[in-house]
Amino acid sequence: MIPPLIVQKALACGVNLLAITDHNASENVPAVIKAAQGYDLTVLPGMELQTEEEVHVLCLFDNIDQLNCLQEIVDKNLPDIKNNVEYFGEQFIVDHTGEFIRRKEQLLINSTNLSFDEAFLEVSKLGGLFIPAHVNRQAFGLIYHLGFVPPELDIEALEISRHISLEEAIKKYPQIHNYPLIQSGDVHYLDDFLGVNQFIIEEPTIAELKMALQSVEKRSFQVISRN
Amino acid sequence: MALTLNEITEKLNLTLLTEKIDFTEIPVKSGYCSDLLSCVMTGAEPEGLWITLMSHSNIVAVAALLDLAAIIITEDAQPDQETIDKANDKGVIMLSSPEPNYEIIGRLWELGLKATKH
Numbered sequence: 001m002i003p004p005l006i007v008q009k010a011l012a013c014g015v016n017l018l019a020i021t022d023h024n025a026s027e028n029v030p031a032v033i034k035a036a037q038g039y040d041l042t043v044l045p046g047m048e049l050q051t052e053e054e055v056h057v058l059c060l061f062d063n064i065d066q067l068n069c070l071q072e073i074v075d076k077n078l079p080d081i082k083n084n085v086e087y088f089g090e091q092f093i094v095d096h097t098g099e100f101i102r103r104k105e106q107l108l109i110n111s112t113n114l115s116f117d118e119a120f121l122e123v124s125k126l127g128g129l130f131i132p133a134h135v136n137r138q139a140f141g142l143i144y145h146l147g148f149v150p151p152e153l154d155i156e157a158l159e160i161s162r163h164i165s166l167e168e169a170i171k172k173y174p175q176i177h178n179y180p181l182i183q184s185g186d187v188h189y190l191d192d193f194l195g196v197n198q199f200i201i202e203e204p205t206i207a208e209l210k211m212a213l214q215s216v217e218k219r220s221f222q223v224i225s226r227n
Numbered sequence: 228m229a230l231t232l233n234e235i236t237e238k239l240n241l242t243l244l245t246e247k248i249d250f251t252e253i254p255v256k257s258g259y260c261s262d263l264l265s266c267v268m269t270g271a272e273p274e275g276l277w278i279t280l281m282s283h284s285n286i287v288a289v290a291a292l293l294d295l296a297a298i299i300i301t302e303d304a305q306p307d308q309e310t311i312d313k314a315n316d317k318g319v320i321m322l323s324s325p326e327p328n329y330e331i332i333g334r335l336w337e338l339g340l341k342a343t344k345h
Contacts, residue, residue, distance in 0.1 A: 053283050116283060117307075138263075146285045147264030152309075 002098030003028070003035035005190055010041055013195040017204050019060050021046040021133075024078060024108045026071045027093045030064060034096035042204040048133060049074060049123075051116045056133040056140040058159060058184070059123045062206050066126045073122055077112040116146065120153050129206050134161040134186055135176060136169050148175040157213045159184050162194060165225050180213040183223045196224045229254040230340055232297055232320070235276070239334055241299060241322040244306065245314045253320075255296045257343045258335050260328055264289050271295060272343045278331050284310040291317040301328050 010018050018041065020029045026047050033043045045067040046060040061067045082105055083091050091104035114122070123130040132142040132149070135158045142149065142158070149155050157180040160169045170177045185194035200220045201208035212219035233250035236243070259271040260278040264285055271277050273294040279286065282304040290298050297320035300306065306314075306321065314321050324331055 053281060115307075144263050144265045146283055147268055147289055148285065150283070150285055152284070 001188075001190060002094060003032045003096050004098055006032055007035045007039060007041060009190045009193055010195075011039060013193045015193065015195040016040050017042050017044070017199065019044040019046040019058070021048040021058050021060070022108075023048050024050055024074050024110075024112060025091070025104065026067045027104065029067060031094055031096045031098075033064075044204070044206075047071070047074070049114070049119055050111045050140065051119050052111050052113050053116050053145050054111050054140055055116050055142050055145050057116070057119060057123075058129075058131040058133045059119075060129040060131070060206060060209070061126065066128060069126055070122065070128070073114070074112055075106070077114050078106060078108070079110050081107045081110065083107045116142075117150065117153060120155070124154075127206065129156060129209060131155075131157045131159050131182070133159045133184075135159065136164055136173060137161050143173050143175070149179060155179060156210055157182055161186060162192075166223055180215075180221070181223065182213075182221070183225060198222050198224060229256055230338060231255065232276075235335065235338065235340070236322060238338060239299075239324065239326075239331065241324050244300070244311055244321040244323050245319065248320075250320075253296055255340060258332065258340045259343050260332055262328075268292065270343065275343060276335070276340065278328050278335075280304045280328060282306040282310070284313060286310070287314045287317055287319050287321075290314075290319040296320070297322055299324060299331055301326060301331055 020032045029045045036043045044060050045064050049057045049059050088109055093101045095101055120130050135142040138144045158176055159182050162185045166181055182197045185192055187193055199212045201212050211217050212221040231251055232253040232255055255276045257272050257275040259275050261267050262279050262281045267289050271293050274296050276296050278299045280301045282300055299322045301324055303325045
């Protein structure tokens with residue numbers, strides 16, 4: 001998935017808003033933003049953060065500076081272990097054309113030492129949107145690892161995996177029925193694009209997305225599920 | 228004779244994280260270990276002891292829901308103060324050990340504490 005191909009595929013799928021959320025990483029985000037310049041496609045800077053409870057969370061921001069701040073915190077909280085390419089694959093950083101720049105040395109697959117609550121507070125402080133990812137999955141999903149959404153935290157949305165419909169998810173996990181639910185597909189390959197979240201917003205910003213998730217001020221969202 | 232929480236705490240040298248109360252009258256009937264809270268909710272039994280390295284505040288709600296005897300938090304994982312306050316409020320007992328799950332379970336088994344009944 002090199003930046004120009006991500007842009008082409010998104011446009012072909014009718015997607016005009018996407019977020020890049022690499023695992024505990026963000027260094028390829030600027031390349032995708034640059035690759036999307038001149039097209040009707042907004043790229044939000046983001047990250048899929050793995051908390052110490054092994055819960056995956058999408059952290060979305062308006063600008064790279066906010067994301068860089070989160071990356072600094074994540075780097076400090078990731079174990080200092082080098083990637084073993086044979087086991088975990090390459091961790092390339094590329095430019096907007098997809099050309100190799102360098103390898104990320106620190107192993108990204110680990111959990112950070114940030115608790116779910118700490119991660120929520122850090123992302124909120126930075127003005128980001130914090131969405132627990134594929135909450136219904138046994139591996140790295142919030143429901144299996146933490147049992148239920150921590151009621152003390154003002155979680156604004158949950159993401160369910162591509163393998164289940166919204167109705168099925170709510171039936172199976174009634175504890176999520178009060179939360180806005182999106183379905184992003186956890187796109188790891190070009191063929192994974194779903195493009196099923198539809199947001200009715202004035203402009204592609206985190207503030208607008210938050211309003212849409214709450215369905216206020218004439219903003220709204222819906223999942224056009226393929227399941 | 229069921230084991231009491233007092234015997235277990237002394238023999239395993241556990242540190243009490245919540246308020247001190249009399250453990251001599253608290254029976255412990257079974258043990259259960261998982262770090263996935265969804266599994267604990269369907270797997271642990273009332274008056275059982277739950278061994279986990281999870282320290283997120285949701286553990287308090289799970290223990291209260293199931294009326295567990297206590298939680299042993301392993302590998303020195305440290306719940307935050309709010310979690311400890313919540314546990315005191317809900318009457319959930321939290322104990323701590325630097326040992327990993329496997330070691331704690333082995334020692335409990337030697338004391339005669341078996342798994343949950345299935």
